[in-house]
Amino acid sequence: MIEKDNRPVNLNLLTISLPIIGLSSILHRISGLAVFFSFPLVVWLLSVSLKSEESFLVLSNLYQTSVVIKILTYLILVGFSYHLLAGIKKLISDAFGFGETLESGRLLSWLVFGATFVLAILFLFYLF
Incomplete structure (x- = not known):
C-alpha cells in the first residue's frame, strides 16, 4: 500500500x-517563446521595408525617432542572441557530450550568460 506523503510542497x-x-534551461524556453511570438512582427517589418523606398524611409524615420521601437528591437535582439547561444550549448552537449557533467554544464551555462551579456552591451552601444 502507498503511504501518503505529508511533506509540504x-x-x-x-x-x-x-x-x-x-x-539556463528555463530562460532558453522563455526566450524561445519570445522569439516565436516576435518572428511575425520582424517578418512583417521586413516585408514593409522592402515594399518601396517610401515605406523603408517611413520605417527608418520611425526607428530613429521612437525610443520604444529601439527598446523593442534591443529586446528582440538580446532574446534571439540568448536563445541562439543556449541552443548551440544544447547542441554541443548532445553531439559531443560536453556539458553533461555538473561542472561542465555550469561552465557552459556561465559562458552562455557571459556571451549574452557582452552581446547585450554591444547591441546597446550600436542601437543607442
Whole structure:
C-alpha cells in the first residue's frame, strides 16, 4: 500500500534556489517563446521595408525617432542572441557530450550568460 506523503510542497519558482543549469534551461524556453511570438512582427517589418523606398524611409524615420521601437528591437535582439547561444550549448552537449557533467554544464551555462551579456552591451552601444 502507498503511504501518503505529508511533506509540504513548494511550487513557487521564485522561492526555489535553482542551479545555474536549470535557470539556463528555463530562460532558453522563455526566450524561445519570445522569439516565436516576435518572428511575425520582424517578418512583417521586413516585408514593409522592402515594399518601396517610401515605406523603408517611413520605417527608418520611425526607428530613429521612437525610443520604444529601439527598446523593442534591443529586446528582440538580446532574446534571439540568448536563445541562439543556449541552443548551440544544447547542441554541443548532445553531439559531443560536453556539458553533461555538473561542472561542465555550469561552465557552459556561465559562458552562455557571459556571451549574452557582452552581446547585450554591444547591441546597446550600436542601437543607442
